[in-house]
Amino acid sequence: MLTQPLVSQSFLDALECPQCSVGLHLGNDELECIQCGARWPVIDGIPCFSNGDGDLSQTDAESLLLDTARYGWQAAIEDHLARNGQMRHSMAIRQQRAAWLPLIGLRDDAIALDIGSGYGTITHALATTVHKVYSVEAVPALLEFTRLRMQQEDLANVYFVRGEATELPLAENVFDLVVVNTKLELVGEGRTKEDPREIHVRFLRRLQRSLKPGGVLIIGGKNRFGHQRLRGTDHSGVPLTNLRSPSIASLVSPHQSTHYRTELNPIIQHRHTYCEYGYKKLLLESGFPFATFYWAYPRYNRPSALVSTERQPLAAHVLRTISDPSLGSRAGRWGRLLKFKLARLGLLRFFIAEFLIIAAKDGNGDPSQNSKVIQSANSLLPKESRITNPVGYLCSITEAGKSVILLSEHNEFRTRLVIKTWARGSTEPGTLVQVHSRVSEAEAETDRFMVPAPLGSFTLNSRSYAVETPAEGQSIAALILNSPPRKRLRFLEVQLPMCARAAMGVSRVLSATVAVPGIDSTWLTIPDQTLLDRQIASYINMEASRWKAQGVRAHGDFSIENIFWEASGRRIWIIDWAHVIEGVPPLYDVITLLLSAVPALALEHREANNHDVRSEQQFLAAFFGAGAWAKANAKILHTARARMEHTNLDIWKQFLLSLVIRANDFFARKSKLANQYCRLIELASKNRARFVCLGS
Ligand SMILES: [Zn+2]
Numbered sequence: 001m002l003t004q005p006l007v008s009q010s011f012l013d014a015l016e017c018p019q020c021s022v023g024l025h026l027g028n029d030e031l032e033c034i035q036c037g038a039r040w041p042v043i044d045g046i047p048c049f050s051n052g053d054g055d056l057s058q059t060d061a062e063s064l065l066l067d068t069a070r071y072g073w074q075a076a077i078e079d080h081l082a083r084n085g086q087m088r089h090s091m092a093i094r095q096q097r098a099a100w101l102p103l104i105g106l107r108d109d110a111i112a113l114d115i116g117s118g119y120g121t122i123t124h125a126l127a128t129t130v131h132k133v134y135s136v137e138a139v140p141a142l143l144e145f146t147r148l149r150m151q152q153e154d155l156a157n158v159y160f161v162r163g164e165a166t167e168l169p170l171a172e173n174v175f176d177l178v179v180v181n182t183k184l185e186l187v188g189e190g191r192t193k194e195d196p197r198e199i200h201v202r203f204l205r206r207l208q209r210s211l212k213p214g215g216v217l218i219i220g221g222k223n224r225f226g227h228q229r230l231r232g233t234d235h236s237g238v239p240l241t242n243l244r245s246p247s248i249a250s251l252v253s254p255h256q257s258t259h260y261r262t263e264l265n266p267i268i269q270h271r272h273t274y275c276e277y278g279y280k281k282l283l284l285e286s287g288f289p290f291a292t293f294y295w296a297y298p299r300y301n302r303p304s305a306l307v308s309t310e311r312q313p314l315a316a317h318v319l320r321t322i323s324d325p326s327l328g329s330r331a332g333r334w335g336r337l338l339k340f341k342l343a344r345l346g347l348l349r350f351f352i353a354e355f356l357i358i359a360a361k362d363g364n365g366d367p368s369q370n371s372k373v374i375q376s377a378n379s380l381l382p383k384e385s386r387i388t389n390p391v392g393y394l395c396s397i398t399e400a401g402k403s404v405i406l407l408s409e410h411n412e413f414r415t416r417l418v419i420k421t422w423a424r425g426s427t428e429p430g431t432l433v434q435v436h437s438r439v440s441e442a443e444a445e446t447d448r449f450m451v452p453a454p455l456g457s458f459t460l461n462s463r464s465y466a467v468e469t470p471a472e473g474q475s476i477a478a479l480i481l482n483s484p485p486r487k488r489l490r491f492l493e494v495q496l497p498m499c500a501r502a503a504m505g506v507s508r509v510l511s512a513t514v515a516v517p518g519i520d521s522t523w524l525t526i527p528d529q530t531l532l533d534r535q536i537a538s539y540i541n542m543e544a545s546r547w548k549a550q551g552v553r554a555h556g557d558f559s560i561e562n563i564f565w566e567a568s569g570r571r572i573w574i575i576d577w578a579h580v581i582e583g584v585p586p587l588y589d590v591i592t593l594l595l596s597a598v599p600a601l602a603l604e605h606r607e608a609n610n611h612d613v614r615s616e617q618q619f620l621a622a623f624f625g626a627g628a629w630a631k632a633n634a635k636i637l638h639t640a641r642a643r644m645e646h647t648n649l650d651i652w653k654q655f656l657l658s659l660v661i662r663a664n665d666f667f668a669r670k671s672k673l674a675n676q677y678c679r680l681i682e683l684a685s686k687n688r689a690r691f692v693c694l695g696s
Helices: 058-071 073-082 086-093 121-127 140-152 196-210 227-231 246-256 260-264 276-285 311-321 333-344 370-378 431-441 476-481 489-493 495-511 534-550 588-601 611-624 628-643 651-668 673-686
Strands: 024-026 030-033 039-043 111-115 132-137 158-162 175-183 211-222 290-297 305-308 354-360 390-397 403-409 415-423 454-460 463-468 563-565 572-574
Touching: 058 073, 058 140, 073 140, 111 121, 121 132, 121 140, 121 175, 132 140, 140 158, 175 196, 196 211, 196 276, 276 290, 276 354, 290 311, 305 311, 311 333, 311 390, 311 403, 370 390, 370 403, 370 415, 370 454, 370 463, 431 454, 431 495, 476 489, 476 495, 476 563, 476 588, 489 495, 489 588, 489 628, 495 563, 495 572, 495 588, 495 628, 534 651, 588 611, 588 628, 588 651, 611 628, 611 673, 628 651, 651 673
Parallel strands: 111 132, 111 175, 132 158, 175 211
Antiparallel strands: 024 030, 030 039, 211 354, 290 305, 290 354, 305 390, 390 403, 403 415, 415 463, 454 463, 563 572
């Protein structure tokens, strides 16, 4: 527990008495309003404006804090929340939750407020970006957890306040940014006797008042008419409550539902949601004259894309996600095509599930800095090829804090520019520039692959941006997932062999003049020694040191998502050169390619219900089977081996070592695939005798 006093005068400047709107005086372990005499305790250095305990049990809270102090905040969350289901787990850890950061232009000296900070994920992201963060939360154990989390991350610019969202003691004109860390419909849900809309207006007005001129509010909300609403239930657990009038909904919900949200507030249906127009009206009434709406895709809690609700960006995004591998098994192909049709007609915005709203206190236009970014990127093009009416949206958000913005001409679906952005300070490797110049010199060569052209970079407020041309054609992932399963074997006969040949070319291009970081030795060791018997482990070690010494270079993430197939079929494009690496086995990129295609091709064992079981069975069928899939993979691997300068390659050893490197790579990226790859290493070593390239 911290001992130093946490309530300083500059801390108090942001607070005032919620009743009298005058500043607070710090007395003996309490804050006092000089005007009305109201007092609030300061407990462990945290001013307390509320005294609820929330839904965390005493035992849970105690062990969470104990584990956080002992094992670190990440391990503690893993332990405590994995039990409560994956969603809460990922919400608590993922910085992805603050994915909107690149869209707002925060200055270094900005002051931000995080309301309902929970496990501190947004507070954490903000603390690394702005000058000061106020973290407000009603549950004391969560506040203490966040405080430990910040301590362990060496972030000392966070002030903590215990309080309810609806009774905030906030002073006027203090914040540059206010984030409401929950959906609007959940604000004030415990207040059973008041009209929910009035609660929302009062709440938003309070926030509007606390913002500085030019300040920005970030808030999320479900769409009243979102397609999920139309299909079924909302937080109350009762079908279609959002579409009914609140009075009817409140008559129905207490009798029908046992959902926990309804138990919390069984009297009136208080999860009042709005459509886009409804939110706009509500915000206007609360003093926010301008707001931009984004489709938080797939969910508000963990968006992988934030898409403007304008017609063109929505349609372009749907077109892209029709081929999203992560959606391949869930949403049907026809459903996705219908979505695209709706988007093209400009109707999809009425049915999207969840909004992220960026609202401005003043009416001087778009509150996001999207337009500045788009302008700066566009100006990097030669005058004659500039985009005359550019539209951009945040299309992919990675957990490492990097995001990609796609830029198109208005009413055109083709991407014209790709803008990569990351927090200033972390550096973007300049590999693409070098690789691009090497590939351009070697255009006459026979590898037949291209890379995007780097156009330049710039810095805006606290972020860096790099702009490049898009790849031509469609990603192999998109092509595979959009073709019917019976046609997918063809990819192993045509597209993937050509990609494998390009992978060899990558090695050659990288071998001259391009500066490449060497592989970390820890990546060459088996993540879990119990996975393999000692003999296999020892020859993996030998194999690893052999290739490390050879200095073989690879793209590092040569997966079907990163390879684009030109419509002509003559060339492929390879994107995302951020993971270029030296010291891997020569077949590393080829093996990575074939591994990445396994879940998309899904040529066998498509019927297994459990996702893990299915991917393991497919892995075995692809590399240890006797069917067409395994034969095609074997052919690609043998051809690749034969083209290498080394003659005595043992594909099997390279295969195992590549799995080890892959597992470590996923661990480093904190991807859930890491554990799956550990399991694949074990499976591979157990099935050694059936490996496709052994014995032929
Ligand atoms: Zn007062």
